[in-house]
Amino acid sequence: MPDGDRVHSRLTRLYQKPYKWLCEGKANSNECAWITMKALKQDIMRKGDLPVMLARYMGKSLELTIEDAGNRGSVDWTALNLEFDGLAQKTRGTHYLKELTLCAAKSVLHDVRYGQEIDTGNASEKILERYMYTLYKSEFKERIPLVIKQDTGIDEVLLNRRIEEMQPDIDATVNKWAKKATKDESVAKLRMPRRPNSKPIDLDEDLLGSIGGGTL
Template sequence: MTDGDIVHDKLSWRYQRPYKALCEGKDSPDECAWVVMGAMIRDIKKKGAAPILLAQQMGERLKAAIENCNPHSFTRSWAAAVSKELDRLAAGQTSCPYYEKQLVLRASKGILHDFRYGRRMDTCSLEEVVLDRYFQEVYRFYFEERIPLTPDHYAGIDTATLMKRVKALEPELLPAFGKWAKQTQVNPYDVAKLRRPPRQKIEEIDLEENLL
């Protein structure tokens, strides 16, 4: 596919290549995930450090709210009050692009929901947890959630089969998001230095080799 070819009009040009590869089904999940990460890194670098700084601030605010409250007091009204504080924090960050601000909020409120219902108890490195969840939200918003938004997929593949292939990318993507979170937690401006993990080498088969 040449640069500029659009085969899914709900995806940005950065995500056309991995989408097309998933539809064709010729590449391994490792290879497709590697290409998706490349598209994400370009997106993340373009947005700069502002979303990373906001995610860190959200993590700090969540940590303070949770540690200053008895777990038995994680009521609906408590969660609503914390949620409003997160909204106010986001509203004050005018340097953060709108959609990225919403994704940081979605990540933070998802973690708040986890604490509210006892799915998470540890507040250690909560800023890093928010960053990790933010990268997951970037992936979902710009790629995964947009794939079903077209009735006819490239190469005639059906949505159910395609989404199974998309799901198969997670074992490669999620560890990378965790590494990006660790890196940017140490220095938010390291967003410009984010890298993909080494590409998986495809071993060539010697046709004369006895494989039995």
């Protein structure tokens, strides 16, 4: 299912290669996940630390509210939603990033309110993780159906299956990135997981092989 060298206007340049790999079907799900995570990591780093800072403020607010609720016996969820809105409005930065982070924070808030198992002691980390995944959906996953409409010969069912197959790898890596970025208070030092099918070079083995082959 080759995709040629077409460039799709609904995807930014960062995500063109992951889409091409998924369409071609030559790479397995782990390899597709790796190239997609590479694009996502670059995207996260380019967008900077505003979401890290905003997630920290919102997470602290949620943690304090839950702690206070232990004394009062109830949480004013409406007030907390409005507080999140206010934090986003007061923060200087692009509207798009503030909205993505706010959406992530309210998603976490919804889960806490309706009984999902979330460690509210690490609320900032959870909000940041949700932001990163929201960015992935917004910039790549949710754009795929729109891109498919531009293409002919694309098996939509097969493509969607490939996207779902790489989800566990993406989820695990985003979780690690959120932990590191929360600890560092920055996304500047996020690391990629080891590339599939790659292994460290064994220098002793390489040296012996060179001697045996008569190259030394």
